[in-house]
Amino acid sequence: MNTTTRTEPTPVENPHTPAAPRLRSKPTRARSTVARPRKSILLTALTAIVLIYSLIPLVWLVINATKTQDGLFTSFGLWFDGDFALWSNIHDTVTYDNGIFLRWLGNTLLYVVIGAGGATFLAVLGGYGLAKYDFPGKRGVFATVIGAVAVPGTALAVPTFLMFSNLGLTDTPWAVIIPSLISPFGLYLMWTFATEAIPTEMIEAARVDGASEFRTFFRISLPLLAPGIVTVLLFTVVATWNNYFLPLIMLKDPDWYPLTLGLNAWNAQASTAGGQAVFNLVITGSLLTILPLLAAFLLLQRYWQSGLSAGSVKD
Template sequence: MHRRRSVVLTALTALVAIYSLVPLFWLVVNATKTQQGLLSSFGLWFGDGKFALLDNIRQTLTYDDGVFVRWLGNTLLYVVAGAGGATLLATLGGYGLAKFDFPGKRAVFAVVIGAVAVPGTALAVPTFLMFSRMGLTNTPWSVIIPSLVSPFGLYLMWTFAAQAVPDEMLEAARIDGAGEFRTFFRVSAPLLGPGIVTVLLFTVVATWNNYFLPLIMLKDPRWYPLTIGLNSWNDQAQTVGGQAVFNLVITGSLLTILPLLAAFLLLQRYWQSGLAAGSVKE
């Protein structure tokens, strides 16, 4: 029975891996083709023509006065300010809710759970109407400020801090005369490392791939993130005579996912160290 379950789980894992890796493989393969090669061999294998990956990257970075680089810079700005700020606020809020008692804590918990259940797209239009009254639309703030709110990140840090930080350690630090800020940064923050990295990755991915919010907030192409910019190129490629940028859309999509892959590879060791630390009992 256990062996049969193992075979089934292995097969399901293999199917999920294939489902996830085939689009990435398709993207890599077609990013190496010229525009003519895409029209003649648009498939899952390399064409017989020129290996044009480097030329495609150069064209992508220089097309339309290097607007792709501008979109990349905008995306990094939204990620650093929005995702970084959301992680900081979720960490501080989750730690405070987990380790301090105050009136109305149950009500806060209900609000957080309710906020997790509400999809972000449902709040995009009301947020746009509010920001338009404040004169913040078509500015970076219209993307950064909503990105600072991460109910799921707050809930995750709340539950993680409740288990990862022993109350005895906090009491010992307070008895030694450490203030709350010093206790948090010297005692609690190292223990919260795996949770912070998890929330950071979730918020980075959400902000990096954010499409609908900047779509309704931004009208100036100079402030577009990569998602909106590449979509504008794709719309151009669908028009008559616009297919000349189709190779740029594919290459730009490949370049867009590389930073996310790098972030996961660089930060996975913090997950592994956190899991290993949690599995050892004194």
């Protein structure tokens, strides 16, 4: 009996049938790069160089503030002298010339509180208004603000002096305070920050609920602007605290000098006929001058960092 063996036909692939997609394995290198970023020796070395370059002046200032007048010239600049005179230098600094250093410190605080505080307040109001209100000429205001940011302050020194001289305000604290109230960069920063930080829907909801514009600003918008306000405040405080050129051309009476101008006057005593060299007091006074700024940056660090990064990530 003949038995025939039947074989199943081999299926023929249809060329028109789409092939099953192949699963691609995710590259492990990219995943490991995100989880464990690769270290760059060159970037680390450059960062270390910048860090050392930035810290050397501060270290030099701290070390030399502990030396006497003679020790400044008989010891190495980046190492301590045998005679530790920090506390005596601080005492001599605040008592020298009938305590004029404390008068200069008070003047600087006056200029910072009124000038920098007023500049921050005006920048917050102007930035909020420009960000959340539409009015004719808004593009022109934007161009004016950008142009004012690009103009250096030294270019406006002579016109500012002539204007205040005609008003009879030179050699008065108002000659330093009033120009400090204008901060184009602070206005631009608050403008961009308010645009991203305050949702327009929230303002419209407050208006629907019957809130006035002032209540909407102070109760709803102002808390949301806190990081930007701190950032602008730090910039204006540093600019006013370190301001040297404007008081130099506006003030003649040493009783109205800020710290920057007063310490420069002490430093210039050594080159005047019959003047007393007080380099140790100049260095100690410089150290005391930067301590409030360092404290402000350290205490408000988390606020101004968030303010600087606002708007950098787009949702």
